[in-house]
Amino acid sequence: SAVWSGFILFLVTAGMSVFVNNKLRLIDKISYLPGLCYILLIGGVPAIHRLSPEMIATGLIIFGFIRLVKSFESERLSYHYFTTAVFISAASFFYRYAYVYMAAVWFALMFLRPGYWREWVFSFLGFAFPVFLAFCWFFLVEDDYTRMGAFFGELFSVSRTAPYLSVSTIVFFAAAATTVVFAFGHLMRYLGSKKIIIRNGYYLLILIAIIGIAGAFIVPDTLPFAWYLTAFPLSFIPANYLATVRSTRWGTGVLVFLFASVAVAQIIYFSIFDF
Numbered sequence: 001s002a003v004w005s006g007f008i009l010f011l012v013t014a015g016m017s018v019f020v021n022n023k024l025r026l027i028d029k030i031s032y033l034p035g036l037c038y039i040l041l042i043g044g045v046p047a048i049h050r051l052s053p054e055m056i057a058t059g060l061i062i063f064g065f066i067r068l069v070k071s072f073e074s075e076r077l078s079y080h081y082f083t084t085a086v087f088i089s090a091a092s093f094f095y096r097y098a099y100v101y102m103a104a105v106w107f108a109l110m111f112l113r114p115g116y117w118r119e120w121v122f123s124f125l126g127f128a129f130p131v132f133l134a135f136c137w138f139f140l141v142e143d144d145y146t147r148m149g150a151f152f153g154e155l156f157s158v159s160r161t162a163p164y165l166s167v168s169t170i171v172f173f174a175a176a177a178t179t180v181v182f183a184f185g186h187l188m189r190y191l192g193s194k195k196i197i198i199r200n201g202y203y204l205l206i207l208i209a210i211i212g213i214a215g216a217f218i219v220p221d222t223l224p225f226a227w228y229l230t231a232f233p234l235s236f237i238p239a240n241y242l243a244t245v246r247s248t249r250w251g252t253g254v255l256v257f258l259f260a261s262v263a264v265a266q267i268i269y270f271s272i273f274d275f
Helices: 002-024 033-043 051-073 080-091 098-112 117-142 145-155 167-191 194-219 225-244 248-269
Strands: none
Touching: 002 033, 002 051, 002 194, 002 225, 033 080, 033 248, 051 080, 051 167, 051 225, 080 098, 080 117, 080 225, 098 117, 098 194, 117 225, 167 194, 167 248, 194 225, 225 248
């Protein structure tokens, strides 16, 4: 069923969060906390607990993020910007607004790797590659130019229809925002002593989160399923806090608060009081 398929893919995405941390070492040690925080952030929004195209797009964006951070490991010309753009472009076929995450690529090229002008070319070519393949598919198989235009017109169209958000979703979003804001100050102090590649990785995570949140305000109908994408970068903020905070009491308090928020959201959602 869609629920079980979505659950499995959701757990795979949580595992990918752990893989990102273990591969890029955004937290000093190998940790399952990013995956746990991702599970909690998604678990508090029961309305999206089923298979959706946004889940596939999230996986592609995560792969793109890994390649993007990998580009900082060397001062030489990097072809990772081509593959990153390919992943983002491919994600746009599952979640039509995923192309806005190209802003993270261009932010990296403008501020974190200035002077590498050929990497700009790689990014544009990478984004165009899946689009070119799609056009070829429509031309060879569909042979319908009108459908080609309509398909890409829908891809880059903008809708501002506000979705219905349940009481449980609103309550949990408020709790998640409180947790992330609380942990954010600790993250900024943590980054002061880290290597440049780690700082750049977190800067990109924060930018991806900002893009997702801003997109939800600009195009309200992306909620709540766009939360799959936004929860990925946000999960690293409380995960970093839990892994590096010196006070066990404060760390336990944040974790208990997240668990309690998920439980409350689930109770409200499945009760007769969820309007």
